[in-house]
Amino acid sequence: MKALRGLGIGWLVLVLIFLLGPTLVVLVDSINSATSFPSPFEQATLRWYRALGEHEEFLDAAINSVEIALASSAIATLCAFLGGFALSRRRVRFGHAISTAMLSPLFIPEIVIGLAILQVLGLVALPLSMLTLIVAHAVFVLPMALRLTLSGFSRFDFGLLDAARSLGANPARAMLAVTLPILRPSLIAGFTLSAVFSFVNLPLSMFLTTPRTATLPVVVFAYMESRIDPMIAALATLVVLIAAAATIGVDRFLRIRILD
Amino acid sequence: MAYLELDRITKRYGTATAVADLSLSVVEGEMLCLLGPSGCGKTTTLRAIAGFEHVDSGAIRLGGVDVTDIPPEKRDIGLVFQNYALFPHLSVEENVAFGLRMRKRPAAEIRATVAEALRLVQLDGVGGRLPRQLSGGQQQRVALARAIAIRPRLLLLDEPLSNLDAKLRDTMRDEIRRVQRETGLTAIFVTHDQSEALAMADRMAVMDHGRIVQVDTPARVYDNPAHPFIAGFIGQANLIEGRVVEASGGTALIEAGGLRIGGHCRAALSVGQSAMAVIKTDRSRLMRGAGVADETTVPVRVTMRTFLGPFVSFTCENATGVKLSALMPSADAQFEAGESVLLSWRVEDCLIIPGVA
Numbered sequence: 001m002k003a004l005r006g007l008g009i010g011w012l013v014l015v016l017i018f019l020l021g022p023t024l025v026v027l028v029d030s031i032n033s034a035t036s037f038p039s040p041f042e043q044a045t046l047r048w049y050r051a052l053g054e055h056e057e058f059l060d061a062a063i064n065s066v067e068i069a070l071a072s073s074a075i076a077t078l079c080a081f082l083g084g085f086a087l088s089r090r091r092v093r094f095g096h097a098i099s100t101a102m103l104s105p106l107f108i109p110e111i112v113i114g115l116a117i118l119q120v121l122g123l124v125a126l127p128l129s130m131l132t133l134i135v136a137h138a139v140f141v142l143p144m145a146l147r148l149t150l151s152g153f154s155r156f157d158f159g160l161l162d163a164a165r166s167l168g169a170n171p172a173r174a175m176l177a178v179t180l181p182i183l184r185p186s187l188i189a190g191f192t193l194s195a196v197f198s199f200v201n202l203p204l205s206m207f208l209t210t211p212r213t214a215t216l217p218v219v220v221f222a223y224m225e226s227r228i229d230p231m232i233a234a235l236a237t238l239v240v241l242i243a244a245a246a247t248i249g250v251d252r253f254l255r256i257r258i259l260d
Numbered sequence: 261m262a263y264l265e266l267d268r269i270t271k272r273y274g275t276a277t278a279v280a281d282l283s284l285s286v287v288e289g290e291m292l293c294l295l296g297p298s299g300c301g302k303t304t305t306l307r308a309i310a311g312f313e314h315v316d317s318g319a320i321r322l323g324g325v326d327v328t329d330i331p332p333e334k335r336d337i338g339l340v341f342q343n344y345a346l347f348p349h350l351s352v353e354e355n356v357a358f359g360l361r362m363r364k365r366p367a368a369e370i371r372a373t374v375a376e377a378l379r380l381v382q383l384d385g386v387g388g389r390l391p392r393q394l395s396g397g398q399q400q401r402v403a404l405a406r407a408i409a410i411r412p413r414l415l416l417l418d419e420p421l422s423n424l425d426a427k428l429r430d431t432m433r434d435e436i437r438r439v440q441r442e443t444g445l446t447a448i449f450v451t452h453d454q455s456e457a458l459a460m461a462d463r464m465a466v467m468d469h470g471r472i473v474q475v476d477t478p479a480r481v482y483d484n485p486a487h488p489f490i491a492g493f494i495g496q497a498n499l500i501e502g503r504v505v506e507a508s509g510g511t512a513l514i515e516a517g518g519l520r521i522g523g524h525c526r527a528a529l530s531v532g533q534s535a536m537a538v539i540k541t542d543r544s545r546l547m548r549g550a551g552v553a554d555e556t557t558v559p560v561r562v563t564m565r566t567f568l569g570p571f572v573s574f575t576c577e578n579a580t581g582v583k584l585s586a587l588m589p590s591a592d593a594q595f596e597a598g599e600s601v602l603l604s605w606r607v608e609d610c611l612i613i614p615g616v617a
Binding site: 157159160162163164165166167168169170173177178181182 | 310311312331332333334336337338339341343345346347348349358359362363406407410
């Protein structure tokens with residue numbers, strides 16, 4: 001028994017090293033004074049973080065990314081809520097086909113989606129803008145929001161809506177007073193997961209951004225095409241820390257399990 | 261005039277008819293039970309009264325007003341759901357206050373009404389808890405309090421006792437009756453359990469295949485089933501199908517499987533028509549002795565004896581294979597399996613009713 005337990009713990013440590021190791025390497029690189037990247041550790045320094053402050057394009061791109069992540073996740077979560085409600089009630093014709101269609105961006109390579117959306121926009125003569133980028137991201141993250149919403153609705157008793165109506169709530173008020181609060185954990189989890197997927201997305205954004213709407217991954221990728229220096233490690237570390245803080249914050253303070 | 265009136269309502273799902281041309285009048289202040297096997301249309305009828313099913317034809321009138329096209333939220337009908345349907349994210353108090361909030365009543369009035377409703381169902385002190393922290397019986401009481409807090413014009417209960425264990429069922433049965441009497445509410449409840457219907461209802465409407473077969477007080481339905489379906493559904497009875505051989509002045513004689521069975525009848529019967537003898541098992545008696553078979557006595561052999569505490573149930577069979585049962589008080593039940601005895605009844609305890617076809 002004891003030996004088995006030891007083996008289990010050893011395995012867990014290996015898995016954690018495998019998952020978190022690369023991130024730790026980047027973190028160490030970001031405070032390494034060596035100018036080439038990667039290289040052996042020389043001396044601790046914060047100069048790469050200071051250097052980051054001089055590159056306004058990173059900050060602008062980060063703001064773009066946050067705006068796009070929040071807006072597209074909001075759209076996706078709303079669609080997932082309304083769609084999940086209708087699909088779970090099983091009164092919809094072709095409900096299964098519709099839910100498969102809504103989940104399909106999950107199975108199509110992002111590059112294909114990016115290219116397809118670009119071509120369609122060209123066909124209908126819509127110029128690339130913040131709006132088109134947000135809508136494209138919303139389509140792309142919809143499956144994450146929908147999966148979590150559908151799982152929330154699978155435990156939802158639709159009889160509660162009849163109860164609310166017998167007590168005097170019209171359908172809209174029943175939705176606001178009963179469905180929404182009960183589904184809240186699933187919606188927040190879906191929103192958070194969608195926002196993270198939108199924030200880190202590169203392939204879709206590459207096709208659909210303009211210099212004015214460039215997202216952080218696009219700018220970083222462009223920067224790294226010409227050179228690789230520890231400043232990127234500093235940037236990556238900041239992004240990881242902020243993303244981890246957001247996820248843990250939702251998990252801990254809203255008591256909502258994202259990774260269920 | 262009737263307080264609630266269902267006027268020839270019909271509800272179809274595709275080609276299946278759930279409720280067929282059903283009419284029913286409910287008097288103010290009474291408790292009426294819709295009783296029937298599953299699939300008989302009783303729940304559809306209840307949901308139509310509440311407004312959740314739109315009837316294909318017919319009208320529903322409540323207090324003289326046609327409510328057929330009024331949505332459920334505007335009908336002022338309190339509904340207790342089979343699974344209670346308590347809002348899991350709201351406390352007991354908030355659940356009970358829900359209907360009053362929707363009606364935008366002032367906060368002080370809501371507080372007073374909620375406290376009163378919880379007191380009425382004997383649940384003071386748990387107002388701050390969430391539904392999942394309550395026992396099944398307590399949840400049932402919250403559901404009842406929530407429905408009566410809106411001072412509904414009508415109280416509907418869908419299988420209110422089916423989710424409770426046997427002991428709690430008796431308590432809640434009396435509780436629901438007490439609350440209904442104290443509030444003076446007109447109530448309709450749906451059940452498939454005849455003992456609930458017999459014990460709780462002022463009147464019961466027995467349903468089968470989307471129709472009401474008989475409406476009357478429990479005692480009268482029990483003693484005078486109007487239809488072979490009810491005779492089989494309510495109470496434990498020996499049902500013997502045969503043909504009328506004699507009928508005159510309120511008594512009749514039928515022949516069935518070589519047996520001649522005499523009883524009384526209410527409907528006019530004619531010789532040769534198919535009929536059914538209904539002999540309640542608790543009114544059938546076993547006795548020893550080599551008596552001759554006559555119109556109220558059958559020689560039988562006891563095939564099974566089941567001890568039920570206060571009663572003993574005997575399953576018997578006659579020489580031609582007709583099965584008959586008798587339920588006797590344990591004190592008078594000194595018969596053993598295999599014994600040959602006489603099974604008899606009084607003419608007034610055997611009802612002859614017209615057969616199905």
